[in-house]
Amino acid sequence: MSYRFAERTKMFKTSAIREIGGMIQKKGKDVISFAGGNPYEPYFPNAEIKQAFERVFESGNASLQYGLTTGFMPLRAAISERIKSKGIQAKPEDILLTTGSQQSIDLLSRVMLSPGDVVLTENPTFLAAVQSFESYEAKVVAVEGDKDGMDPEDLERKIKQYQPKFIYVVPTFSNPDGKVWSEQRRVALLELAYRYNTIILEDDPYGDIQFHAEEKYTPIAAMDHRKTQVVYTSSFSKTVVPSLRIGWVTGPEPVLKYMSQIKEAADLMSSPLDQQALYYLLRDMDLDAHIRMLSKNYYQHMSIMQNYLKTLDHSMVSWVEPKGGMFIWVKVHESINATELLAQVLEHGVAFIPGAPFFVEDPKQNTLRLNFTHSSPEKIQIGMERLTLAFKQSVKLG
Amino acid sequence: MSYRFAERTKMFKTSAIREIGGMIQKKGKDVISFAGGNPYEPYFPNAEIKQAFERVFESGNASLQYGLTTGFMPLRAAISERIKSKGIQAKPEDILLTTGSQQSIDLLSRVMLSPGDVVLTENPTFLAAVQSFESYEAKVVAVEGDKDGMDPEDLERKIKQYQPKFIYVVPTFSNPDGKVWSEQRRVALLELAYRYNTIILEDDPYGDIQFHAEEKYTPIAAMDHRKTQVVYTSSFSKTVVPSLRIGWVTGPEPVLKYMSQIKEAADLMSSPLDQQALYYLLRDMDLDAHIRMLSKNYYQHMSIMQNYLKTLDHSMVSWVEPKGGMFIWVKVHESINATELLAQVLEHGVAFIPGAPFFVEDPKQNTLRLNFTHSSPEKIQIGMERLTLAFKQSVKLG
Numbered sequence: 001m002s003y004r005f006a007e008r009t010k011m012f013k014t015s016a017i018r019e020i021g022g023m024i025q026k027k028g029k030d031v032i033s034f035a036g037g038n039p040y041e042p043y044f045p046n047a048e049i050k051q052a053f054e055r056v057f058e059s060g061n062a063s064l065q066y067g068l069t070t071g072f073m074p075l076r077a078a079i080s081e082r083i084k085s086k087g088i089q090a091k092p093e094d095i096l097l098t099t100g101s102q103q104s105i106d107l108l109s110r111v112m113l114s115p116g117d118v119v120l121t122e123n124p125t126f127l128a129a130v131q132s133f134e135s136y137e138a139k140v141v142a143v144e145g146d147k148d149g150m151d152p153e154d155l156e157r158k159i160k161q162y163q164p165k166f167i168y169v170v171p172t173f174s175n176p177d178g179k180v181w182s183e184q185r186r187v188a189l190l191e192l193a194y195r196y197n198t199i200i201l202e203d204d205p206y207g208d209i210q211f212h213a214e215e216k217y218t219p220i221a222a223m224d225h226r227k228t229q230v231v232y233t234s235s236f237s238k239t240v241v242p243s244l245r246i247g248w249v250t251g252p253e254p255v256l257k258y259m260s261q262i263k264e265a266a267d268l269m270s271s272p273l274d275q276q277a278l279y280y281l282l283r284d285m286d287l288d289a290h291i292r293m294l295s296k297n298y299y300q301h302m303s304i305m306q307n308y309l310k311t312l313d314h315s316m317v318s319w320v321e322p323k324g325g326m327f328i329w330v331k332v333h334e335s336i337n338a339t340e341l342l343a344q345v346l347e348h349g350v351a352f353i354p355g356a357p358f359f360v361e362d363p364k365q366n367t368l369r370l371n372f373t374h375s376s377p378e379k380i381q382i383g384m385e386r387l388t389l390a391f392k393q394s395v396k397l398g
Numbered sequence: 399m400s401y402r403f404a405e406r407t408k409m410f411k412t413s414a415i416r417e418i419g420g421m422i423q424k425k426g427k428d429v430i431s432f433a434g435g436n437p438y439e440p441y442f443p444n445a446e447i448k449q450a451f452e453r454v455f456e457s458g459n460a461s462l463q464y465g466l467t468t469g470f471m472p473l474r475a476a477i478s479e480r481i482k483s484k485g486i487q488a489k490p491e492d493i494l495l496t497t498g499s500q501q502s503i504d505l506l507s508r509v510m511l512s513p514g515d516v517v518l519t520e521n522p523t524f525l526a527a528v529q530s531f532e533s534y535e536a537k538v539v540a541v542e543g544d545k546d547g548m549d550p551e552d553l554e555r556k557i558k559q560y561q562p563k564f565i566y567v568v569p570t571f572s573n574p575d576g577k578v579w580s581e582q583r584r585v586a587l588l589e590l591a592y593r594y595n596t597i598i599l600e601d602d603p604y605g606d607i608q609f610h611a612e613e614k615y616t617p618i619a620a621m622d623h624r625k626t627q628v629v630y631t632s633s634f635s636k637t638v639v640p641s642l643r644i645g646w647v648t649g650p651e652p653v654l655k656y657m658s659q660i661k662e663a664a665d666l667m668s669s670p671l672d673q674q675a676l677y678y679l680l681r682d683m684d685l686d687a688h689i690r691m692l693s694k695n696y697y698q699h700m701s702i703m704q705n706y707l708k709t710l711d712h713s714m715v716s717w718v719e720p721k722g723g724m725f726i727w728v729k730v731h732e733s734i735n736a737t738e739l740l741a742q743v744l745e746h747g748v749a750f751i752p753g754a755p756f757f758v759e760d761p762k763q764n765t766l767r768l769n770f771t772h773s774s775p776e777k778i779q780i781g782m783e784r785l786t787l788a789f790k791q792s793v794k795l796g
């Protein structure tokens with residue numbers, strides 16, 4: 001039989017990255033993959049999480065009941081307290097707990113986007129966000145930019161031209177290209193958002209994984225003193241563990257109100273059990289010390305990976321050393337197609353993600369993304385030996 | 399500043415029941431509330447859940463990593479096995495894990511409903527489902543029915559007239575009116591769905607809470623041997639605990655495929671941690687014995703409540719004894735407005751939910767819903783004493 005799906009479903013595209021992921025998995029267990037975006041499992045605070053769940057169970061059976069759509073209030077209060085150090089002022093009531101920041105992105109899209117509406121993004125940008133925008137039949141338009149962030153002139157031109165419902169940015173250690181926006185560009189974006197009455201969706205899942213503690217990257221949400229323009233989302237997936245699936249979002253009250261209402265229809269609430277466990281974890285564990293450990297160790301992972309890149313012909317390979325996050329974004333010579341390169345390096349037992357699928361417009365076939373957080377330092381060494389060898393062979397042959 | 403929300407957001411209504419809930423809460427802790435739909439906390443298998451989480455943590459740090467969008471495969475396999483006893487054949491790959499069955503409803507709505515599309519429902523019906531349908535700008539049309547289910551003639555007429563995208567039913571112990579559809583009506587619905595190429599969304603959160611073990615209520619999904627017509631959803635919120643927020647859905651492969659894809663955009667995945675814990679719980683605990691205990695005890699809760707109703711003037715109050723589920727649906731004399739009655743009984747320290755908000759069309763102001771699962775037998779006694787007293791006074795005054 002044939003099914004009569006919604007218009008939006010016909011437009012829905014499955015993620016190219018998932019497909020590549022499937023291709024890599026087929027190659028078998030011996031492949032060292034720098035393709036995903038997972039954190040390193042031995043760093044997980046297993047014992048502390050176990051203890052946090054014990055606290056929940058000790059607190060009695062009421063902890064196993066339904067919770068609020070907006071989330072477990074003591075956790076919202078703890079988040080409100082934590083983000084003060086980033087300069088973000090949000091009352092506990094102004095924080096909505098979600099199933100990962102992906103849901104924050106999706107809920108904002110759902111309350112804002114009618115078919116044909118425009119969202120402006122960086123280029124390249126986080127693919128799963130684009131998937132959500134497009135699933136509501138929105139049009140995604142790329143803004144030109146450089147290593148410091150979006151180009152304010154092109155941004156203003158496109159705001160005027162498209163009157164976007166919002167501007168989606170990952171200004172601190174973005175995915176895929178790991179860039180950090182300059183303070184000036186952050187200010188410029190916010191000023192344009194004020195001037196043209198446009199919302200900014202600031203996605204900040206990586207901001208805590210920072211390699212140079214002395215440098216400060218102010219969230220745009222912290223600059224929005226009127227609290228009218230910025231919807232800010234983050235999560236504990238990279239800093240605690242992914243399996244809790246706890247994200248959160250704050251923003252202008254009228255927007256957040258609708259997001260909470262629509263969350264009721266979407267899933268009634270995210271796991272109250274996990275939210276309570278995370279509350280006890282934050283209460284009993286020194287998460288800041290844990291994040292410092294993560295940042296220090298991931299810096300080492302990144303350095304090992306980068307040292308191998310440095311052995312390659314500089315006219316063939318370039319990258320900007322990331323200041324945090326989880327990825328090195330690599331440009332190879334224009335004569336090299338990263339998807340073909342992937343097929344070749346896979347034969348050597350190593351994988352990455354080609355960069356082209358991350359582009360909203362004008363995909364650069366000579367880009368690729370390397371993740372340095374999922375593999376152990378030893379595996380990064382072995383994998384990068386394979387990768388650099390495969391690369392050198394490929395260049396020689398090509 | 400003013401925000402430019404999506405069209406669908408402007409149509410979004412907050413649940414009347416939430417508002418009444420807020421009114422009841424304001425009255426304070428001394429109110430005995432039969433308004434909600436929560437299970438009774440002392441029956442929760444706290445120790446078993448604690449143990450199940452211990453099993454997860456023992457299984458190693460990989461259990462704290464990201465999981466699959468479709469859900470933890472061993473749990474999907476366990477569900478596939480469990481539902482065989484209901485006559486539902488679904489391979490593990492044909493089961494999608496969700497954040498409660500509310501998300502199953504919402505994902506189906508999202509892949510099926512364009513603005514103006516029609517969903518047919520019972521009248522009254524489950525309000526949060528309607529909220530989801532309407533959030534996609536669908537039109538909800540009620541089908542006439544009686545105690546045995548939808549009237550096949552009216553159903554066929556409305557299928558022809560509206561060509562609905564799907565028909566939403568809760569055929570076993572429905573919310574709010576606790577009814578059980580007859581076998582004949584289930585067959586009639588399925589045949590019409592085949593004939594007119596329409597999907598049925600069968601929502602079955604309460605089916606396990608059954609008071610008469612000898613009676614068999616076949617899910618419509620079990621009758622759909624072609625596996626083309628029925629999307630079936632259920633959850634563990636009523637039988638294990640609500641705080642795990644684990645629901646699941648099965649249905650025709652093309653529909654399920656899109657639901658999985660759209661779930662990726664919606665929240666990437668539900669809590670893998672909770673899914674793993676539920677897997678160990680199902681492996682190590684006799685859930686069927688637990689459900690028999692729940693059913694036996696809730697039958698007692700219901701009987702206590704019903705015995706008080708029996709003391710009331712039969713010309714003023716009527717109801718059908720529920721055969722399972724969580725609610726008694728009560729009709730009072732037409733001269734009585736249940737919302738006004740609620741205001742009066744609240745003064746006596748007891749609460750219920752007026753029935754009118756559950757109606758999609760033609761709200762019956764003289765109906766109300768009593769929940770018998772959340773309160774202890776003792777509280778039900780005290781609450782029903784207050785309620786019957788208040789009711790008698792109210793009738794005398796009215």
